[in-house]
Amino acid sequence: MAEPKENLQMEKIVSLCKRRGFIFQSSEIYGGINGFWDYGPLGAELKRNVKELWWHTMTRQRDDVAGLEATIIMSPEIWKASGHVDTFADLMRECPLTKKRVRADQVEPQSGTVIRYAGIFDCKGEESLIVNLVKEFAPAINTPQSLEDLFRKHITDADVKEMNPELFEQAKDNPGKLNALKRDIAPNYYAQSGQFKSFAVMLQAGKPVESARKLAEQYYSQKTDSFILLGESVEKIEDSINFHPESGVELTEARPFNLMFKTYVGPVESEDNVAYLRPETAQAIFAQFKNVLETSRQKVPFGIGQIGKAFRNEVTPRNYTFRSREFEQMELEFFIKPDEVIEAIHGSVATVPETGHPGEPQPNWGWQVWHQYWVEERVRFYESIGLSRETLGFHRQTSEELAHYARACVDILFKFPFSKKDADGNIAGDELEGIAARSDFDLSQHQRFSGKPMGVFDEELRAAWAKLPKEKQDDLWRRYYENRKKYLTKMARTDETPEQIQKQATDDANGLARGQYIPHVIEPSAGVDRLILALIANAYSETTKTDDKGKSETIYTMKFHPRVAPIKVGVLPLLKNKPDLVKKALEIRDLLRPWMNVYYDDGGSIGKRYARQDEAGTPFCVTIDFDTLGEKPELLDTVTIRYRDDGRQDRLKISEVRDFLLSKIR
Numbered sequence: 001m002a003e004p005k006e007n008l009q010m011e012k013i014v015s016l017c018k019r020r021g022f023i024f025q026s027s028e029i030y031g032g033i034n035g036f037w038d039y040g041p042l043g044a045e046l047k048r049n050v051k052e053l054w055w056h057t058m059t060r061q062r063d064d065v066a067g068l069e070a071t072i073i074m075s076p077e078i079w080k081a082s083g084h085v086d087t088f089a090d091l092m093r094e095c096p097l098t099k100k101r102v103r104a105d106q107v108e109p110q111s112g113t114v115i116r117y118a119g120i121f122d123c124k125g126e127e128s129l130i131v132n133l134v135k136e137f138a139p140a141i142n143t144p145q146s147l148e149d150l151f152r153k154h155i156t157d158a159d160v161k162e163m164n165p166e167l168f169e170q171a172k173d174n175p176g177k178l179n180a181l182k183r184d185i186a187p188n189y190y191a192q193s194g195q196f197k198s199f200a201v202m203l204q205a206g207k208p209v210e211s212a213r214k215l216a217e218q219y220y221s222q223k224t225d226s227f228i229l230l231g232e233s234v235e236k237i238e239d240s241i242n243f244h245p246e247s248g249v250e251l252t253e254a255r256p257f258n259l260m261f262k263t264y265v266g267p268v269e270s271e272d273n274v275a276y277l278r279p280e281t282a283q284a285i286f287a288q289f290k291n292v293l294e295t296s297r298q299k300v301p302f303g304i305g306q307i308g309k310a311f312r313n314e315v316t317p318r319n320y321t322f323r324s325r326e327f328e329q330m331e332l333e334f335f336i337k338p339d340e341v342i343e344a345i346h347g348s349v350a351t352v353p354e355t356g357h358p359g360e361p362q363p364n365w366g367w368q369v370w371h372q373y374w375v376e377e378r379v380r381f382y383e384s385i386g387l388s389r390e391t392l393g394f395h396r397q398t399s400e401e402l403a404h405y406a407r408a409c410v411d412i413l414f415k416f417p418f419s420k421k422d423a424d425g426n427i428a429g430d431e432l433e434g435i436a437a438r439s440d441f442d443l444s445q446h447q448r449f450s451g452k453p454m455g456v457f458d459e460e461l462r463a464a465w466a467k468l469p470k471e472k473q474d475d476l477w478r479r480y481y482e483n484r485k486k487y488l489t490k491m492a493r494t495d496e497t498p499e500q501i502q503k504q505a506t507d508d509a510n511g512l513a514r515g516q517y518i519p520h521v522i523e524p525s526a527g528v529d530r531l532i533l534a535l536i537a538n539a540y541s542e543t544t545k546t547d548d549k550g551k552s553e554t555i556y557t558m559k560f561h562p563r564v565a566p567i568k569v570g571v572l573p574l575l576k577n578k579p580d581l582v583k584k585a586l587e588i589r590d591l592l593r594p595w596m597n598v599y600y601d602d603g604g605s606i607g608k609r610y611a612r613q614d615e616a617g618t619p620f621c622v623t624i625d626f627d628t629l630g631e632k633p634e635l636l637d638t639v640t641i642r643y644r645d646d647g648r649q650d651r652l653k654i655s656e657v658r659d660f661l662l663s664k665i666r
């Protein structure tokens with residue numbers, strides 16, 4: 001689908017990204033490949049900073065999260081267990097002529113004149129009376145019955161003789177047979193050349209009916225060489241989502257299309273060797289849950305974080321990098337105790353604050369408080385890298401939108417330049433990250449499919465359970481049992497009986513008394529590339545300057561937060577032909593280099609160099625001038641620090657520069 005060129009702001013951003021080396025089209029010299037993007041020198045630094053910050057915030061700065069780096073290709077069983085093989089699909093519709101597909105939920109309504117053909121009559125390369133007859137009445141023939149009726153009405157003895165001498169020879173001496181031949185057999189026989197698969201096209205404005213006819217001929221010529229178009233009709237249609245936005249041809253019915261990229265492991269391309277490029281990083285975390293638990297000495301509640309590539313054969317990659325086919329995710333699976341376990345140990349589950357951050361994690365938090373905690377933590381993260389709350393939006397998924405196993409999901413949105421306005425003119429935004437409460441679905445699925453236990457043992461639960469009054473035990477047992485039964489019933493294999501399910505749910509609930517349960521999960525799942533795009537869109541700023549002669553110039557500044565900015569500091573000697581200035585500047589570059597990304601630039605006027613750094617989003621420039629060398633003795637060994645966003649300048653001792661910059665970029 002051609003992207004509408006309606007969004008000027010996006011066009012400018014895309015252009016700056018290419019011009020300054022943030023983002024390039026993948027394989028550009030070969031015409032590009034849809035849905036794949038490369039990050040240039042500035043983009044690569046930006047991306048690295050974002051991932052580093054996520055990793056730092058989510059794992060290193062916490063005691064309760066461990067990291068993982070798993071492979072992209074894993075056992076295909078993982079994707080069967082997770083449901084991706086069966087259900088990770090988009091509903092697609094196809095243009096039967098061009099074979100181009102569109103997502104069923106993304107076809108914009110169109111109105112116009114629709115020309116429809118009921119089908120064709122296959123002439124089989126012959127010129128016969130029958131063919132002439134069909135040609136004469138073609139527009140009125142719109143069903144198999146009407147074709148048969150036509151023959152029944154018009155076929156004469158002479159026609160039959162001319163059209164099929166053999167049939168005629170067999171029947172000519174028998175009036176009854178000849179009659180039947182004329183009335184039933186011949187019509188039936190010839191009518192078999194009718195193929196009633198309709199084809200319709202919405203005429204583009206100003207185009208004649210002839211253009212629709214040509215498309216219909218192209219379509220039917222895929223089936224046979226010589227044919228007559230049958231049953232042409234014209235109708236006006238309003239707001240229909242049944243026509244391809246480019247070709248105007250009526251779309252096929254929606255069919256599911258799995259989004260996983262398939263490949264083969266080893267030299268033999270057989271079904272036994274099929275593998276998939278992971279469509280999310282999360283499943284590796286579930287599959288390695290036990291190994292991490294055992295080696296990291298963590299105890300529930302704790303999380304496992306991972307950053308890595310994910311691949312989805314998106315039907316319509318769009319909005320620049322927003323929906324790509326290869327992208328990166330930053331995912332945390334945070335494992336928590338089920339509410340029944342919290343209640344058994346602590347007597348009750350903490351209540352959820354109406355809004356805001358619930359504070360430091362507490363042992364009596366149930367899934368709802370944990371969920372709110374992670375939503376707020378993630379918003380704080382975005383704020384810490386320059387996305388203010390005003391630029392974000394929130395969407396709490398409705399029960400219809402939620403996956404069947406999920407208890408809640410809050411999407412954190414960013415107001416991108418392409419985000420749509422609602423009826424009141426408000427922009428909700430598009431998804432940056434989803435924070436889902438996924439129950440114990442994932443670990444339960446891997447337990448069932450792998451046959452390996454995914455539950456944990458909790459001594460605190462075992463001890464607390466033994467002290468609970470029988471009534472309380474029964475109540476908690478029943479609630480846990482019901483949840484397990486619901487899950488097991490929903491995911492039952494066809495060969496599993498209700499009795500087996502009940503037995504399994506009973507065993508699971510009995511586990512509580514032994515201190516055993518399957519952890520639940522809260523999953524904050526963010527896309528690196530979407531975040532990069534959000535940061536770029538958020539940073540983009542342009543102003544127009546007009547000089548004394550009335551000549552205007554557009555000045556571009558990328559106002560990245562210093563923590564994510566690709567280059568932290570530009571080091572600029574005032575003049576490049578003064579060896580002492582250059583020597584000092586190189587010393588300062590080398591002083592800062594081990595600590596941050598420095599860009600040394602001595603080319604062009606100082607104003608031009610500042611402008612270049614502004615466009616790259618460099619928050620600070622350090623200028624080495626004659627005062628640095630002691631022209632004014634009191635300024636010896638000082639430099640100018642220039643601030644990107646307001647052009648302000650301060651004087652700082654060289655010995656203070658590093659710590660000053662570190663305090664701003666960390």
Ligand code: GAP
Binds near residue numbers: 280433
């Ligand atoms: N494990 C859960 C999961 O993968 P998701 O909502 O499908 O959930 C999580 O993906 C995040 O990954 C999204 O919020 C988005 O930021 C990013 N993402 C998903 N599909 C993407 C695509 N085609 N291109 C770029 N980012 C994508």
